[in-house]
Structures are given as structure tokens and as C-alpha cells.
Amino acid sequence: MKRFIGCLSLLLVGCSATSTDVTAQNSKEAAAEVKPVMQAKTIMLGAGVSTMAETLLVGFLEAKEYTDPSKAMSLTHTVTNSQSRSVNLRFNSGMTADLWLYDPKGQKVWSSSQDMMYTQALRDVTLAPAQTIKSRFSVPAAIMEKVSGPGYRFEVKFAGKAEGSSLPLINAGSTPLIVK
Structure with missing residues (x-):
């Protein structure tokens, strides 16, 4: 009888240990499955909206489709x-x-200048007819991850000031983002 109870207790201890190990292993597998997954989406620029008819300069924002959530979005x-x-x-x-x-x-989420430092020197630039100035921007992937639906938009703030003209300097407007 003692031998029977001893075997039964060994069997029960062995089963409970195996059950605990399996549960622990299943918990580890479940924890491994709960990884944050970046949502696949495509972001494009919509048609820009301008608020001025005639200006000295014409600005245009362009970018390729944004599809890789691990990289920054490049714009020009x-x-x-x-x-x-x-x-x-x-x-x-x-x-x-x-x-x-x-x-x-309409709340500002990010600006390219927030983490930048610029020289504090005056610069004078003469732009000939049809001549261009290009500015390149890189929006971090963490910021682009926040763009989740309609209503997001980019705005470019041109820093130059015109000398000797009554016309507005540049077409002020915004460019909506299209999220698919």
C-alpha cells in the first residue's frame, strides 16, 4: 500500500511539473507573438491648395509614395x-x-526645424528668372507612424523675405496627405 501511494504521488508530481512546463512554454510563445507590428500603409501627397493668385515665387512640394514604415519620408x-x-x-x-x-x-505634430540649429548670419540671394531653390526634408519614421488617416497635411514655411516688391513672396498653402 505504501508503495502504491508513493508511485501515485510520483505520478502526480510528474504530471503537475509537466503541466507547469507546458503552461510556461505556452506563455513564452504567447508573449513572443504579442509584438508591436507597424501597420502597412501608403502615404502620398494630395493636390496642394494655394491661397494666393499672383506671387513673386512659386513653391511646389513633391515626394514619392511613402510605403516603408522603417524609413523616413523624403520630400523636396x-x-x-x-x-x-x-x-x-x-x-x-x-x-x-x-x-x-x-x-x-490643425495642431502642429512636427516641424523639420525643431531639432535643427541654423547659422545666425544674414544671407542675400538673387534669384534670376526661372531659377530655383530646392530644400530637402526628411520626416522621421516615428513621426510618419502617427499619420493614420485623412486630415493630416504639410505646410512649408519659406524663410526668405523679398526686397522691393509689393507682391506676396510665395504661394502660401498646404498639401494634404492621402493615406491608403
Whole structure:
């Protein structure tokens, strides 16, 4: 009888240990499965909306489709002198333009200048007819991850000031983001 109870207790201890090991192994597998997954999405620029009819300079924001959530989104802002004469510009720092990202509520989410430092030297630039100035921007992947639906938009803040003209400097507007 003692032998029977001893065998039964060994059997029960062995079963409970095996059950615990399996449960622990299943918990580890479940924990391994709960990894944050970046949602696959494609982000494109929509048609820009301009608020001014005639300006000295014309700005245009362009970017390729954004599909890789592990990389930054690259954008290029091109400013072209649309006049038949040269335009004199003054910049108060090394910054030519700043890119801002707004959420659907109109709150600023990010700007390209927030982590940058620029020289504090005056710069004078003469832009000949049809000549361009290009500014390149890189929006970090962590910021692009926040873009989750309609209503997000980019705005470019051009830092130059025109000398000797009554026309507005550049077409102010925003470019909506299309999320698929």
C-alpha cells in the first residue's frame, strides 16, 4: 500500500511539473507573438491648395509614395522665380524653408526645424528668372507612424523675405496627405 501511494504521488508530481512546463512554454510563445507590428500603409501627397493668385515665387512640394514604415519620408520643396526679372531675397539665418506637419485638428505634430540649429548670419540671394531653390526634408519614421488617416497635411514655411516688391513672396498653402 505504501508503495502504491508513493508511485501515485510520483505520478502526480510528474504530471503537475509537466503541466507547469507546458503552461510556461505556452506563455513564452504567447508573449513572443504579442509584438508591436507597424501597420502597412501608403502615404502620398494630395493636390496642394494655394491661397494666393499672383506671387513673386512659386513653391511646389513633391515626394514619392511613402510605403516603408522603417524609413523616413523624403520630400523636396522647389521654389521657382516666376517673374521676368530677378528677385532679391534676404534670409536671416541658414534656414531656407521649414516643413510643418499638422494633424486633422490643425495642431502642429512636427516641424523639420525643431531639432535643427541654423547659422545666425544674414544671407542675400538673387534669384534670376526661372531659377530655383530646392530644400530637402526628411520626416522621421516615428513621426510618419502617427499619420493614420485623412486630415493630416504639410505646410512649408519659406524663410526668405523679398526686397522691393509689393507682391506676396510665395504661394502660401498646404498639401494634404492621402493615406491608403
